[in-house]
Amino acid sequence: MSSIATKISVEEYLQQEAKAKFKSEYHGGKVVAMAGANFNHNILVSNIIGLLWQCMQKEDCFVLPSDMLLALPECDKFVYPDVTIVCEEAKFTEQRYGLDVLVNPNIIIEVLSDSTELYDRSDKFRCYKTLPSLKQYVLVASEEMLVESYERTEDNFWLLQSEEDAHKSIKIGKCDMLLSNIYRKVGFGTQNKKK
Template identity: 45%
Template structure:
């Protein structure tokens, strides 16, 4: 029989402050996040560049994968690949100096074999409980494919899948070229 030692939020933040890797918190359990592959990193960097350019004149901020977010209703802290907040970001302050974002609006995950199921199901179910959350974007690291899931109301979400046949991808207020999302990925 396997036993799990659960940790408090304070213990989690103490571990996180000392850790060389990203640690996510899920109802008392700590999960170490593995480093990403080069294609994942390139796609993420391309997305960051596109959103910073698109949103530079808007009242929005783009936060990278080092931004911790808190999902109160699921007792979870996680590190999505990219987060967009329009308006003033709100943070939960920890005694360790690590601030967790409370009001993400658009969350973007670049999928890998090891995280796709978790990102699609468990993480998405938790993100849906955040009142400010309105759009979830899943970006493939294996092919030109982007799934944008938009909140219609509390009970309904609309999914649109873009593929290599699509020239543009609409995410939030940004129209991004599919070619720019996957720029230079074929070199890796």
């Protein structure tokens, strides 16, 4: 027996999210529960945040983990990117219910999984592109060594740089990051888990 999901308003979502024990995203009236991430995913996010913090600590940038809620008004969505970077004054929607909702990310990084890859590459990227502040979108594979960076040009085109060699680096903001450092302690399959 299937059930029909009841649509709720943005106001109801924000009120509910401020009190929730678990994160959920808002997709055009539907509340979508966030699934837990696997070991590789969590190590990659941790490595990326650590590397970016080291590189950006002298700059006027904030490196934010996946608890930062982001508004995508053109798509009627609220989402939690894996890593968000703001290199200017952080701006938020009007705070309601004690919940900060960011509106001006400069860089967004998503770590791909089997269940999210198609969405991260298509619909989510399409929505991220509606944010005027966004300059770079980075996709990091969790089942192979591959980092893809899309950078916005002044003419509003998106240029792709892709790297899969552990000894080469990819630029995230002003930071040159070696893939071997991004993927440090990440194994593929079950080889990274101690027995």
